[in-house]
Amino acid sequence: MGTRAHQTKAVERLxxxxxxxxxxxxxxLADLIAIPTENPPGRQYREFVEVLEKQTERLxxxxxxxEPPSRPGAGDDVPECLSASHGQGAPFYFHGHYDxxxxxxxxxxxxxxxxxxxxxxxASDMKGGIVSMLYAIVGLKECGVEIEGxxxxxxxxxxxxxxxxxxxxxxxxxxPGGNGVGMLLAEPTSGVVWxxxxxxxxxxxxxxxxxxxxxxxxQGENAFERMxxxxxxxxxxxxxVEQRTTTVNVGTGQSRNSILMLGGQSGGGTNFNVVPETxxxxxxxxxxxEEDLREEKARLIGVxxxxxxxxxxxxxxxxxxxxxxxxxxxxxxxxxxxEAIREITGATARxxxxxxxxxxxxxxxxxxxSYAYGPGRLSVAHGPNEYVDLRRVVxxxxxxxxxxxxxxxxxx
Numbered sequence: 001m002g003t004r005a006h007q008t009k010a011v012e013r014l015x016x017x018x019x020x021x022x023x024x025x026x027x028x029l030a031d032l033i034a035i036p037t038e039n040p041p042g043r044q045y046r047e048f049v050e051v052l053e054k055q056t057e058r059l060x061x062x063x064x065x066x067e068p069p070s071r072p073g074a075g076d077d078v079p080e081c082l083s084a085s086h087g088q089g090a091p092f093y094f095h096g097h098y099d100x101x102x103x104x105x106x107x108x109x110x111x112x113x114x115x116x117x118x119x120x121x122x123a124s125d126m127k128g129g130i131v132s133m134l135y136a137i138v139g140l141k142e143c144g145v146e147i148e149g150x151x152x153x154x155x156x157x158x159x160x161x162x163x164x165x166x167x168x169x170x171x172x173x174x175x176p177g178g179n180g181v182g183m184l185l186a187e188p189t190s191g192v193v194w195x196x197x198x199x200x201x202x203x204x205x206x207x208x209x210x211x212x213x214x215x216x217x218x219q220g221e222n223a224f225e226r227m228x229x230x231x232x233x234x235x236x237x238x239x240x241v242e243q244r245t246t247t248v249n250v251g252t253g254q255s256r257n258s259i260l261m262l263g264g265q266s267g268g269g270t271n272f273n274v275v276p277e278t279x280x281x282x283x284x285x286x287x288x289x290e291e292d293l294r295e296e297k298a299r300l301i302g303v304x305x306x307x308x309x310x311x312x313x314x315x316x317x318x319x320x321x322x323x324x325x326x327x328x329x330x331x332x333x334x335x336x337x338x339e340a341i342r343e344i345t346g347a348t349a350r351x352x353x354x355x356x357x358x359x360x361x362x363x364x365x366x367x368x369x370s371y372a373y374g375p376g377r378l379s380v381a382h383g384p385n386e387y388v389d390l391r392r393v394v395x396x397x398x399x400x401x402x403x404x405x406x407x408x409x410x411x412x
Contacts, residue, residue: 010143010144010145010146011145011402011405013143013144013145014139014140014143014145014398014401015344015398017139017142017143018135018136018139018394018397018398018401019394021135021139021394022116022390022391022393022394024135025131025132025135025390025393025394025397026113026118026390028055028131028134029111029118029123029127029128029131029388029390029393030111030113030118030120031051031055032048032051032052032098032122032127032130032131033109033111033118033120033121033122033123033127034109034110034111034120035047035048035051035109036100036103036106036109036121037098037099037100037122037157038099038100038101038102038103038121039099039100039101039102039157039158039159039160039161040102040160040161042079042099042157042158042161042165045079045080045098045099045157046079046080048098049063049065049080049082052082052098052155056084056134059134059138060138060141060142061084061086061134061137061138061141062084063082063083063084063155064082064083064084065080065081065082066080066081066082066083066170066173066175068081068169068173078165078169079157079158079165079166080157081154081155081156081157081166081169081170082153082154082155082156083152083153083154083155084137084152084153085150085151085152085153086137086140086141086147086150086151087147087149087150087151088149088150089148089149089150089408090149090150090179090180090181090411091149091150091151091152091178091179091180091181092149092150092151092152092180092181092182092183092184092333092404092407092408093151093152093153093154093176093177093180093182093183093184093363093368094133094136094137094151094152094153094154094183094184094186094400094404095153095154095155095156095167095176095183095184095185095186095359095360095363096126096129096130096133096153096154096155096156096185096186097126097155097156097157097158097159097160097163097166097167097359098127098130098155098156098157099157099158099159099160099161099166100121100122100125100127100160101121101125101160101382103121104383104384105384108120108121108384108386109121111123116389116390116391117387117388117389117390118387118388118390119385119386119387120386120387121386122386123376123386123387123388124188124375124376124377124378124380124381124386124387124388125187125188125376125378125381125382125386126186126187126188126374126376126381128186128188128374128375128376128388128392128393129186129187129188129374129375129376129393129396130155130186131393131397132186132374132375132393132394132396132397132400133153133184133186133397133400134153135394135397136151136396136397136398136400136401136404137151137153137401139397139401140401140404140405145401145405147404147405147408148408148409148411148412149181149404149407149408149411151404152180154170154175154176156170156359159359161320162200162319162320162321162322162357163322163359163362167359167362168362170362171362171365176362176363176366177362177363177365177366177367177368177370178366180363180366180368181332181333181368181407181408181411182331182332182333182336182368182369182370182403182407183333183360183363183368183369183370183371184333184337184370184371184372184373184400184403185358185359185360185370185371185372185373185374186372186373186374186375186396186400187354187358187372187373187374187376188374188375188376188377188378188380188381188388189354189372189373189374189376189378190251190376190377190378190379191347191350192251192349192350192351192352192373193334193337193338193341193349193350193351193352193371193372193373194351194352194353194354194358194360194371194372194373195248195326195327195328195329195334195351195352195353195371196248196289196324196325196326196327196352196353196354197289197324197325197326197353197354197356197357197358197360197361197372198259198286198287198288198289198324198353198354198355198356198357199286199287199288199289199291199293199296199322199323199324199357199361200284200285200286200287200320200321200322200356200357201283201284201285201287201293201296201297201300201318201320201321202282202283202284202285202318202319202320202321203282203283203285203300203316203317203318203319204265204280204281204282204316204317204319205227205230205280205281205282205283205304205314205315205316206278206279206280206314206315206316206317207223207226207227207230207268207278207279207280207312207313207314208223208226208277208278208313208314208315209221209222209223209224209225209226209275209276209277209278209279209313210275210277211270211274211275211276211277212274212275213273213274213275214273214274214275217275220275220277221275222275222276223268223269223275223276223277223278223279224268224269224276224279226279226312226313226314227268227279227280227281229307229310229312230303230304230307230312230314231262231263231281233303233306233307234260234262234283234300234303235262237260237299237300237303238260238262241258241260241285241296242257242258242259242260243257244257244258244288244290244291245257245258245288246258246288246289246290246353247290248288248289248326248352248353249350249351249352249353250352250353251352251353251355254353254355256288258286258287258288258291259284259285259286260283260284260285260286261283261284261285261286262281262282262283263281263282264282264284265281265282266279266280266281266282267279267280267281268280282319283300285297285300286356287324288324289324289325289326289353291324293321293322293323293324297321301316304316320357322357322361323361323365324361325358325360325361325364325365325370326364327360327364327369327370327371328369329351331369332369332407332410332411333369333370333371333403333407334351334369334371335406335410336402336403336406336407336410337349337371337373337399337403339402339406340398340399340400340402340403340406341373341399343402344395344398344399344402345395345399354372355378358372360372373396373399374396375388375389375392375393375395375396376388376392
C-alpha cells in the first residue's frame with residue numbers, strides 16, 4: 001500500500017507539473033514551427049534537428065541521431081532520424097514526424113499565440129504532438145515517477161511523402177518496434193483514437209501520342225484521347241472496388257467504402273491548337289484493412305498493362321505505397337490509452353479508422369500494438385489557419401505519460 005500511495009502522489013505531482021508548463025510548451029512549439037521543414041521538398045531538416053537538440057538539452061533530455069547504413073554514392077543528404085529514451089527495459093514507443101506539408105504563405109512559419117492557441121504550419125500536424133510527447137517524458141523524470149520499462153521517443157522526417165527516408169528506412173534496419181510493448185503516434189486525431197488505417201497506392205501515369213498542328217491533326221496521335229480511354233478502363237475498376245466496405249469504425253461523415261480516386265492532379269498539351277503529345281494524371285488508391293495491398297496494386301498495374309497491349313503508349317511512376325494496419329481496442333496499449341483518456345478528460349475513448357496513411361503500420365507489422373492519438377485537429381491540419389489548442393497539448397502530455405505507466409504495469 002505504501003508503494004502504491006507513493007506512486008499515486010508522484011502521478012499527482014506529474015499532472016500538476018504539466019499543468020504549470022503551458023507557457024514553456026508554447027515557447028518550444030513556436031521555436032519548432034518557425035523552422036520551415038516543408039516536405040516536399042524536405043528542407044531545413046538539419047536546422048530543426050539542431051534546434052531540437054539544443055532545446056531539449058535544457059530539459060535534460062538527450063537525443064541521438066540514428067545513422068543510416070553507409071551506401072556507395074549516398075552522399076550526406078540523408079535526413080536525420082532521432083531517438084531519445086527514459087528508463088530501462090522493454091521499450092514503449094512514442095513516435096512523431098517533424099516534416100510538414102508546404103505552407104500557403106510564409107507567414108505560417110511566423111507562429112502566433114492567441115490565448116490558449118498557437119497558429120502556424122505544423123502546429124496541429126504534428127509539432128504540437130511532439131511537444132506533448134517531449135513533456136510527457138520530461139515530466140516523468142522531473143517528478144520522479146517510477147516506470148517499469150523504457151519510453152523510446154522516435155522522431156522522423158519525410159512522413160508527408162510516404163516515409164522513404166524516415167520510418168521506411170528505419171524499418172529496413174529493423175529499428176521501429178524492436179521488442180516493443182506498445183506504441184503511440186501523435187497525429188492530429190481530433191480527440192479520437194485511430195487504431196487502424198487504410199493502405200495507399202499512388203501512381204503518376206503518363207500517356208504518349210504524337211504532336212501535330214490542329215489543321216493536320218490526322219498526322220498526329222492525340223495523347224488526351226488515349227488517356228481518356230485509360231481512364232475509362234480505370235473507372236470500371238473504380239466502380240467495382242468502391243462497392244467494398246470496411247467493418248472498422250469510421251468517423252462521422254466518413255465512408256466505409258474502399259477508395260480509388262482518379263485525376264487528383266492532371267495535365268498535358270502545349271496549346272489549344274496543337275495535338276497533345278503527352279498527357280498525365282494521378283491515381284490514388286486507398287485500401288481498407290480487409291483488402292490485400294499487393295493484390296490491389298497488381299490489379300491497378302494490370303489495367304495499365306492491358307491498355308499498353310491495346311497499343312496505348314504509357315508509363316507510370318509509383319509515388320507512394322504503404323500497407324493498411326489494424327490493432328484491436330482490447331490490446332494492452334489500447335486499454336491503457338482508453339483508461340488514461342477517461343482519467344484525464346472524463347470522456348470515453350472512441351476508436352476509429354484513420355482516413356489516411358499512418359506510420360503505426362511500421363510497428364504493427366512487427367506485432368506491436370500501435371495507436372494514434374494527438375492534440376491537433378485533422379480539420380485544420382494542412383490548412384491556411386492551422387492551429388493547436390495548448391490545453392490539449394498539456395492534456396495529451398498527461399495522457400501519454402499515464403498510458404506508458406499503465407502499459408508497463410500490465411507487462412510487469
